[in-house]
């Protein structure tokens with residue numbers, strides 16, 4: 014479904030990602046792990062076309078999205094939940110969702126489905142995004158991405174700074190997306206949270222893929238995690 | 245001589261200045277707000293609007309109202325398209341880098357000015373107002389214990405000037421509605437708030453920029469078309485609107501549209517009143533001084549909320 018073929022990317026002259034290849038199938042959760050600064054966020058930006066690729070390509074459902082202008086990438090069905098949420102802070106909850114809905118011309122039915130997943134947002138449609146609590150903001154960031162009815166979903170540390178009940182709510186949504194056949198690429202720091210969720214885990218080290226393996230293997234042998242993350 | 249009627253007259257003159265200034269400054273503010281660039285050529289788009297209005301009015305002929313009506317629609321449209329083209333060919337190339345955009349728009353300023361000089365010439369030319377009734381200014385006085393309306397001798401304004409104020413108010417309401425109530429406005433605001441996230445949600449940021457740049461220039465041109473029956477079109481007329489727009493945008497708080505309108509009214513009215521009672525030069529001096537004070541003591545602008 015989502016396929017990265019030997020991508021290289023970086024900021025200006027500084028290359029961060031080198032020859033990175035990954036595949037995430039529909040209905041699969043691939044978790045990307047790596048130390049701070051390993052290039053996880055950079056990977057997501059490169060997939061979204063927000064950073065120009067130095068090499069390689071990104072395919073979604075057979076379409077070479079990396080050949081498209083950046084604003085056409087999400088329209089192919091890529092939903093992005095960025096690190097730090099990055100909501101349109103001065104816009105209301107409803108307007109943030111509207112931006113998501115516009116991307117692929119989705120209608121009121123999609124909006125209703127998304128709001129059913131996050132009833133708390135429904136109560137706050139006219140509230141400005143920047144005045145939401147941290148957990149509500151994360152819900153909104155997630156809901157905004159779901160408004161694209163994505164084929165693939167990119168989540169960059171969605172549980173950062175959230176309390177357990179909120180983490181669980183986000184988790185349920187991720188599982189539901191998997192059940193609907195969405196390809197989920199998840200970046201997470203909290204390994205324990207990841208292991209119960211992911212199907213496969215990929216370790217990123219200095220912008221290169223160090224290893225990819227089934228999550229079950231990690232659950233069996235926790236030492237691998239310590240080796241790559243050096244906890 | 246009574247003071248009141250003169251103050252009313254001065255306020256009316258000031259309101260006309262404020263109306264045109266609000267249109268021009270909102271254009272500048274919109275461009276700065278959404279694109280984070282300073283358009284030094286803004287005054288030239290104003291001038292271009294006035295010159296095109298003259299050209300259109302003369303070409304169309306017939307009743308002055310006909311030519312003026314066509315100019316009111318077509319001149320801002322042409323200027324807007326030209327500005328959008330300039331955005332796509334020049335500003336996009338310098339990647340909207342703030343410093344390089346200033347230099348690029350300075351270049352644009354001279355190109356527009358010189359091309360106008362070469363084609364339109366150095367003359368100042370008037371455009372006939374579509375209607376122009378003299379309206380005596382009423383005042384009230386107390387005669388034998390009751391209030392009476394009377395018309396002080398020699399004080400008057402014109403129906404056209406009042407229409408300028410009304411037209412500007414309508415257009416500003418339209419801009420507000422566009423931003424607050426429409427999809428395109430939502431897209432513009434999302435782009436303003438977070439360019440990368442806008443892109444990540446399918447918004448063609450470069451096209452939004454071209455649109456905003458065109459819209460900003462068109463607003464300046466519209467202000468100029470409105471003012472040209474009062475002021476005459478001249479190839480150097482862009483300097484004052486640019487300076488005053490900068491003053492207004494800084495006082496109003498960079499990129500804040502309500503602040504810009506409020507500051508335009510403040511500067512326009514005080515300009516009118518000070519010009520009538522003292523001198524236009526003093527008005528400009530005070531406005532510039534006010535900017536300096538605002539920059540020192542309240543850099544976010546009088547009406548701005550966040551630090552600039």
Ligand SMILES: Nc1ncnc2c1ncn2[C@@H]1O[C@H](COP(=O)(O)OP(=O)(O)OP(=O)(O)O)[C@@H](O)[C@H]1O
Pocket residue numbers: 024027029047048049050051052053054055056096
């Ligand atoms: N805008 C930028 N300009 C230059 N370098 C950057 C930029 N953003 C990130 N980098 C660099 O790229 C490298 C990878 O950063 P990235 O944000 O992808 O890390 P990460 O794996 O997401 O880390 P974290 O776990 O802390 O979020 C880092 O060395 C970082 O300093």
Ligand SMILES: [Mg+2]
Pocket residue numbers: 053054055096169
């Ligand atoms: Mg990161």
